[in-house]
Amino acid sequence: MNGLLAVADLSGDPRRRSHDRRMQQLLGGSAFMTIIISTLILFVLARGSIDFFRSIGWDFGVLRDSSKAPGWFPRRERFDLVTIVMGSVLMGSIAMLVAVPLGLGTAVYLSEFAPTRVRKILKPIVEVLAGIPSVIVGYFALKFIAPNIVDPIFSPNQSRNMVVAGLAIGVLVIPIMASISEDALRAVPSSLREASYGIGARKSTTTIRIVLPAAVSGIVAAFIIATSRAIGETMVAAMAGGRDGSGPRVLDPFKPGLTMTAAMTNAAGGTDQVNSGAPFQVLFFVGFLLFMMTMGLNVIGDRFVQRVRQQY
C-alpha cells in the first residue's frame, strides 16, 4: 500500500502555520524593544548633552572651575565636574569599605562555614536586605546612622555628610556583594576542597588558600558590580549626603557633598529646578557620564562573571 503524497499534503493547516508566524513576530518584537530602549537612552542623553554644550557656547572651561572656591553651582553657570565626580567616588569608596568586608565575610560564612540549617535561615534574610528600597535606607541614614553613630563618634559640623551617605550606600550594596561572591564560592568544585582536606589541611587554610583564590574572578565581579551600583545610587546620596556642591574638593568626608546622581535630581526637581537652559540641560551631560561609567564597570564585571561560568 505504498502511495504518493504531494507537497501540499505536508504543508499543514495554514491557519496554525500563520498563527505560529504571527506569534514569532510578536515575541521577536518584544525582544527588539530592548534595543530600542538602549538606543533611546543614548539618544536622549547625547542630544541633551549637545543642547547643554550649545547653551554654554562650547566653552569647556566651565567644566573645570579654577576659582578660589570651586564647586557645582548650576544656577551660577559653574559646572565643576571634579566636584561631583569626586563626590561620587568618595561616597562610593566609603560604601565599598563597608560592603566588601561585610558582604564578602557573609558570603564566605554562608558558603563555607554555615551549617545547612543556619544557611537556610540566613540566605533569605540577606535576600530581604536586598529587597529593601533605597529611600528606606536613606531614611535609616538620616534617622539612625547620622544621629546614633556618626554624630556621637565623629561630631561633624553637619549631620548630613558624605560619611553618613557612604555608610548607608554600603548597607545597600552589601547584599549585592554577598550574593555574587557566594555564587562564585559555591561554584568552586567540592573536589578541590576535598583534595585539600585529604592532605590534612584545616578548614581555614582550605578556605584562604584554595577556595578564595579559585573564586577570585567572581569576587572581583561582585566588587565591580557593587561599585557600579554604589556610584549609581541616587536616593541615599540625595537624602543623606548633604547635596552641597562646594564640598568634596576639600577631601574632608565629614563635609556635605554632592554626587553625580544627586546633581541630576537637583537639576530636575530639587533645589536647582529651572527646566530650561544650561542649569537644566547639564543633567543630560552628567547622566551621559554616569551611564558611561556604570556601563563600563558592568561590562567588565560581566566579563568576570562569564569567566567563572567557563571555568567550572
Next chain:
Amino acid sequence: MSESDSPQESVALGVGEDVSTSLAQEQQVRSDSTDLPIFAVRDLSVKYGEFRAVRDVTLDISEHEITAFIGPSGCGKTTVLRCLNRMNDFIDSAKVEGRIDYHGVDLYHEDVNPNEVRRRIGMVFQKPNPFPKSIFDNVAYGPRLTGGMSKVDLNDLVEQSLRRAALWDEVKDRLKASALGLSGGQQQRLCIARCIAVQPDVILMDEPCSALDPIATARIEDLMQEIKKDYTIIIVTHNMQQAARVSDRTAFFTTEMNTESDRRTGVLVEYDTTNKMFSVPSDERTEAYVTGRFG
C-alpha cells in the same frame, strides 16, 4: 514482506466518525499504489557547524516493517533518525544535505511544514518524557492541537490509543492522575500511546528501552510486533539482541576517521534483512560488530 497487503483497515483505531473519515481520506492518497518505499534517503549528510556527523547515507525503508539502526556511539544513527521527521531543525548549527523523500515528497522542500511532518511521523524518545499533565491529557494533547473533535470521539481515541499501547488495563481507573506517577516502562508506553493518538504513519523510536528494565523492555518489544501491521517503525538501538529480535531489516552504521578534520564521521556500512545481517553479513565490519568483536 507485507507490501502487497490491502489498505489498512480504516477502523484500525475503531473510533468515531470524524476519525474514520479522515483515515479514509488518507487512504485515497495512499491507494495510488506504486512500489515506492515509504522513505527514500539519498546521499544524506548532516553537518553540525564544521563537523560532519554523518555522510552519504542512502537507503530505502519499506512500509509495515521494523527497521533497526545499529552501530557504535557517535555513528550518526540517531542523527539520521531525527532527520526523518525534521527534529534536527531545532539544532541551529545542523545542516542537512542530500534528499529524503517521504511517499515521494521531498521532506526538506520549502513548502513542507515540519509540524505536519511530525504529525505523520511520530517519535518516541530515549528517556520517557510524558508531559507533566494527567494520563488522559497526555494522550489527548496531539489530537486536540488540530481541533474539531467531539468529546466522545476524543475519549474513544484516547482509550483506543492506550489499548494499542497495552496500557489501558493498567491506567483505565486513573486517567485523571498525573502521568509522572507511572513507572518508567508505563511512561514509555504512554509516550507510544500519545504518539499513536495522532494517527501517524511512521513511528521513530530512539533507543526507547535504554532507560528501562528487562521486563519493561520485553513489553515494549511485544508491543512493537503488535502494532507493526499498522505502522512503519524505525528503531535506533544499542542493543544488538534487540535489533535481532524485533526488526525485519537492519542498517549498520559505523564511524570513519575523517581525513580533513581529524574527527570521526558516521557512515552507513550495510543495510539488509536482519536475518542476513546477523548470519551472513557481507561486510567484515558488520560481522565484527554483530559478533561482539568491536563496538
Next chain:
Amino acid sequence: MAIVTDSQRSATRTQVRHAITQQKRHFPSIALSVSLLIAVTFTLLTLFSLLARIVTQAIPAFSERGVSFLSGTIGSEPDQVGIWPGLFGSFAIGIGVLLIAVPLGLGAAIYLEEYAAQNRLNRFVVINIRNLAGVPAVIYGVLGLIIFVGWLKPVTNGGTVVAAALTLAILVLPVVIITGMEAIRAVPMGLRDAGYGVGASRWEVTRDHVVPYAMPGILTGTVLALARALGEAAPLIMIGAITGLLPETSLSGKFTAIPMLIYSWSGRPDSSGGNIGWSNAAAGAGLVLLALVLVFNIIGIFLRNHFEAKRVGT
C-alpha cells in the same frame, strides 16, 4: 616480622590518640572564624536596627492617627498628613508595570530562549539586556522625562502616574526578561521534544508546555520586578512627582507615590511640639512600603508553590 611487646603497642596507641584528638589552638583559624562571625553579625544587626527604627518611629503615626493616616492626603502639618495619594500612585504604578513589563518581558524571554538562532544579533540583544539591568535608576528617570513626559504627552498628559508607570515598567523590564530566560532555560529538553514529536508548532509547545513549566520562575521574577518598581523614587523625582499638596488623585493629573513621601518627609525638620513629627510620618509611610514589598514576596512564594504542585500534575 619484628616482635612488638604489649607495652610498646599501648604506648604507640596513646601517642596516636593524643595526636588526633588534641585540639591545637591555631591562631589563623580562630581569627578567620571570629572575623566571619563579626561580618555576619554586623550584617544582621544592620537589617535588624533598620527594621526596628522604622517600626518604632512608625508606631505614633499609626496609634495616634489610625486609618486616617492611610486615607488622609498630604500637606504641611506632620500630624495631619495621610498617605492616600502615595498609595494611589504606587498602586497605579504597580498595575502599569504588570500590564506592560510582564507581557513584554516574558515575550522577549520566550523569543530569546525558544526562537532566536544563535547568531551575533541575538547575542548582542542578550548582552544589551544585561547592561540595561545595570543602568542606574536615575537615568531611566531622564528617559521617562523626555519620552513619556515630553514626546508622549498626548498619551500620558505630562508628568502623570501613567508616565511614571511607563518609566518604571521600562526600568524593571530587564529584570523580568533575565529571570524569565533563566526559568525557561531550566525547562527540560525532553518536554519540548515530546511536544514537537506529536506535531505541535513552536508556539503550541511554548504555550502548552514551556511556559507552564517555567511559571514558578516567571512569577518569582514578576514579584521581584514589582517590588523593585514600588520602591524606586529617583525616576519619579526626575519625571516630576510632587511632594507638596495634592488635593485629588487621578490618572491624568499630578501624582506622587509612597517612596516620594518618604523621601520628602524624612528631609523635613521635626518641630519639638506635637506627638507626630515628620520622621514619624516618614517611618509610617516606610512601614507601609516595606509591608507591601513583603506581601508581594509572600504572594510570590504562594503562587510558586501552587504552580509547583500543578507541575507534578495533581
